[in-house]
Amino acid sequence: MKVPLLDVNAQNLPLEEELTATFGRVLRSGRFIMGPEVEEFEKEVACFVGARHGIGVSSGTDAILVALMALDVGPGDEVLCPTFTFFATAGCIARLGATPVFVDACPVCFNIDVEDAARKMTERTKAIIPVHLFGQSAEMEEIMTLAEEHGCHVVEDGAQAIGARYRGKGCGSMGDFGTFSFFPSKNLGGFGDGGMVVCNDDRLAERARMLRMHGSKPKYFHRAVGGNFRLDPLQAALLRVKLGHYDRYTRARQANAAYYLERLSALEGVEPAAPAHCCCAKAQEEALAEARIVLPACYEHNEHIWNQFTLRVREPGQRDLLRAHLAEREIGSEVYYPLTMDQQECFAELPAISREGNGVAHQLAGEVLSIPIYPELEREMQDWVVSAITEFLGIETPVEE
Numbered sequence: 001m002k003v004p005l006l007d008v009n010a011q012n013l014p015l016e017e018e019l020t021a022t023f024g025r026v027l028r029s030g031r032f033i034m035g036p037e038v039e040e041f042e043k044e045v046a047c048f049v050g051a052r053h054g055i056g057v058s059s060g061t062d063a064i065l066v067a068l069m070a071l072d073v074g075p076g077d078e079v080l081c082p083t084f085t086f087f088a089t090a091g092c093i094a095r096l097g098a099t100p101v102f103v104d105a106c107p108v109c110f111n112i113d114v115e116d117a118a119r120k121m122t123e124r125t126k127a128i129i130p131v132h133l134f135g136q137s138a139e140m141e142e143i144m145t146l147a148e149e150h151g152c153h154v155v156e157d158g159a160q161a162i163g164a165r166y167r168g169k170g171c172g173s174m175g176d177f178g179t180f181s182f183f184p185s186k187n188l189g190g191f192g193d194g195g196m197v198v199c200n201d202d203r204l205a206e207r208a209r210m211l212r213m214h215g216s217k218p219k220y221f222h223r224a225v226g227g228n229f230r231l232d233p234l235q236a237a238l239l240r241v242k243l244g245h246y247d248r249y250t251r252a253r254q255a256n257a258a259y260y261l262e263r264l265s266a267l268e269g270v271e272p273a274a275p276a277h278c279c280c281a282k283a284q285e286e287a288l289a290e291a292r293i294v295l296p297a298c299y300e301h302n303e304h305i306w307n308q309f310t311l312r313v314r315e316p317g318q319r320d321l322l323r324a325h326l327a328e329r330e331i332g333s334e335v336y337y338p339l340t341m342d343q344q345e346c347f348a349e350l351p352a353i354s355r356e357g358n359g360v361a362h363q364l365a366g367e368v369l370s371i372p373i374y375p376e377l378e379r380e381m382q383d384w385v386v387s388a389i390t391e392f393l394g395i396e397t398p399v400e401e
């Protein structure tokens, strides 16, 4: 049975009529830059995540860039970010001439290790960018406290976590800025590139809006050097359609995750990562010493939206063998991410502080494997994935026909 890692058509084609009608509406409006479609979508997303302002931008990467530009991040500044993340988080810091300082990961939730972040704070630290990796919030209370103590800004990279919650608060709504991506593989996947910046502060929102349009206000009067970071009205209009169905997608991902957790945790050699508090994470490692595969955990205070369902395959080399075993059975999987930021060639010249003490993240990069979790995944497809993993572990279990 073919089980792809993601099937965008399974989500989009049932909406074909609605999407086509929307395309027609934008076509006939003749308005292809900014305007009401973008404004309405901005309001809807801001409201959805619980922030005052939404600023539509050209991608999740540009959302981070605009947020950092609005906070005046530049040469001489250090910005803390996880070393275990997608490149965009770190790339935006470096593009502005600031120094990315890479922080280790929590082995339970994969997010930024706040104790390590505290160790790496200096008087030059201008901001910290927690990433809500794989759809689960980082430890925001501790991060906000740390940032307040050091007087630095917080930009939440919510590219993988739109609609996820931390102690009831929407991811992206807690820091100075939150950023989102509508790349097709994200939970709110669009039809090309797109992104959004959200924020609660009127002045910062105004500044981000201005930077999105070449730093001009009014037109042709430039107060700052910005860029063209606009979201297309066509993209906004189509995304509004998908936002209308979004709760259903999230519930389906959560049901799929619950099913994997139930079926996989019953296998010998498979252990759920204990959903303890982040600070106890290193102690958990010993408890998991016997596990061959560790399942992802959701902390009780979080609502996880499962952008990825990520296993840790413990023994060296086993991860790649499992991946090949799944591929033979036509099951898609992916390694998010095989290299941490401090291991990237483009960051080889960074000072030592940027790169030291990232041992947990290095280990994760060798162990992680994400398996299909998309909303339209059917039960029998999940059963096929479970049976393939069972087979890999060499456990004799009757496979139901």
Ligand SMILES: *Cc1c(COP(=O)(O)O)cnc(C)c1O
Binding pocket: 059, 060, 061, 062, 085, 086, 088, 089, 131, 157, 159, 160, 180, 181, 182, 183, 193, 194, 195
């Ligand atoms: C996808 C992603 C981005 C970048 O989003 P794009 O829309 O592809 O530019 C940034 N950060 C993280 C964590 C992501 O997963």
